Amino acid sequence: MTQNSLLQISNLHAEVEGQAILRGIDLTIKAGEVHAIMGPNASGKSTLAHVLAGRPGFEVTQGEILYQGKDLLAMPPEERARHGLFLGFQYPVEIPGVSNVYLLKAAVNAMRKQRGLPELDAMDFLERVSERMVELGISKDLLYRSVNEGFSGGEKKRNEILQMSVLEPQLAILDEIDSGLDIDALRVVANSVNALRSEDRAIVMVTHYQRLLAYIKPDYVHVLFQGRIVKSGGPELAEALEEKGYGWVCQAGDVTSGEIA
């Protein structure tokens, strides 16, 4: 089971400001797979995403995480990123005065440096970015505006996906990437995510709603409740949830193992 797993989470407990949020997560993700993590509000979905990315203030109290066979928790956030772990933010952060293209170029070159590749020159870089922008229907001026400053909700999310598609991560974690998107934007974003599906990449979608999963078909669906995975299954699980609501699986005390068959 562990042989070609990209990410292996064992008995993960984490707390924020002294409050236990994750209470024993076990989850294994292999390259090539798409997982959806669902659950009602405050079930710990976003916390899991942030713990994986190494956000300060999210303290792991128990358990371990192996990423590409290495101890993920021992790596600072930037090192995780440079090893191909990407987090698409639910609330992308504004950085006034820093142009979007500047951050993106710095990010690309940080990844390349890690892999021992030379920095991309400006022309190659722009060419690569432009292609992706056309796919995502993002206007050119977005590149030269300050990072996320004054972006609409939809622009922010598309920008996250743009970064992801340019950075080509091994493990992409998308935190509520569908929130704030209208149906057309959702379709565009989903197409880009689908285009990134590949044998050597895993995608984890954190979402509250099933609607995203109609566009990006997951291989596995997990339901998180009170800090534990209470149910795992295939895409049909998401459909069942849509029909029956979270109440169906999320009753206090009804906690089963999160192991995938």
Added chain:
Amino acid sequence: MNAGMPNIEELISREYPAGFVTDIESDTLPPGLSEAVIRTISAKKNEPKFLTEWRLDAFRHWQKMMVPHWAHVEYPAIDFQAISYFSAPKKQDRPKSLDEVAPELLRTYEKLGIPLEEQKILAGVAVDAVFDSVSVATTFKDKLAEMGIIFCSFSEAVQKHAELVQRYLGSVVSKRDNFYAALNAAVFTDGSFVYVPKGVRCPMELSTYFRINAAMTGQFERTLIIAEEGSYVSYLEGCTAPMRDENQLHAAVVELVALDDAQIKYSTVQNWYPGDAEGRGGIYNFVTKRGLCKGRNAKISWTQVETGSAITWKYPSCILKGDNSVGEFYSVALTNNYQQADTGTKMIHVGKNTRSTIISKGISAAHGQNAYRGLVQIHKRAENARNYSQCDSLLIGDRCGAHTFPYIEVRNPSAKVEHEASTSKIGEDQLFYCQQRGLSQEDAVSMIVNGFCKEVFKELPMEFAVEAQKLLGVSLEGSVG
């Protein structure tokens, strides 16, 4: 905290990269200040009588003045009798070319990354390098001379253009203006002089590098720039200093005069030794900089990037006397460790339709204290005067401080004065976002801070802007936790 996350102190504790001392024999006066010392300085410099008298008058007045204490800075009392007021490289004859410049000196500049040689010349910058108190090298003079532009050391101007010096010296900053300006007037040893004749646009950025060297030597620079009718000049001033334990006093005076339709752009990057992480040592930078828009449609722009010095106390100001004249002040001031800065500007609107813009960006990290102090004064006959002020403060960590002291005095009802201020903290969420994209914490801080300062950096000449960005990065290394 997460594993592997370095804390603020580790990151801050970087040694000052320009800390070293050049070993050159100095011709230094013993410490102390008296009329005799002033006469000696004046005699050593072979000055005309009017200047000797001017100095003495300033000195007599200074003796009656009190050390000012209104700034938001703290430091032990300075013993003015313990300072040596003159220090010059021993080699008396001025070098005619770079080959004649002492090699130690050239090496010092090289270590500082000041490209006095080919690159700089190719880049089109005439360099008037000031080492301690006497200018030692000047390039591009001939080319400028052809256009009638005078760019030389202050001492040389006193010898060759005494009439101009006499006419304008002290015309913007009186020799009795304030305690440190009076002290400077009494003992200044050298500096730069620029004169741009009528209708001439100076074709290159004029650049001077200041450097404090000999220990316990006060540095009293004096700069005078005169832009005649319809002329334009851009002047760059940049400086770093070697590491010393004793605090060193620096009290410069800069005077700018812009006549009808003339424009002066004065840019500074200041990186003097700020003291160590415990607040020991560092330069005291008490400067008086003022520009006079004497004529109609004149324009003076100050742009400054202040990252160095233990204490910075300066207010580059504009007196907008000519109708329709324009004053601008763009500033980035950074205080790290135990640095203190009290800086800002004064915009004095005297003429009609005068306009001024103030953009101030203060960055405080560690125990740094940063104050913006600005005066916008609209005089009675200044019809339709306009001012826009924007003061933004960025805090890094939770032990630093930002303070804003805006003074607005309006005596004409047609004036329009706007003031905006903001204070923000570098957010952990901003840092994390950048780190999640693979940037190190240091690079992330540097990027965020440079973004914060963008409005000011875009006012700097290109080569300076790049230098300034690097400087901010270095000065801030490690200021986040």
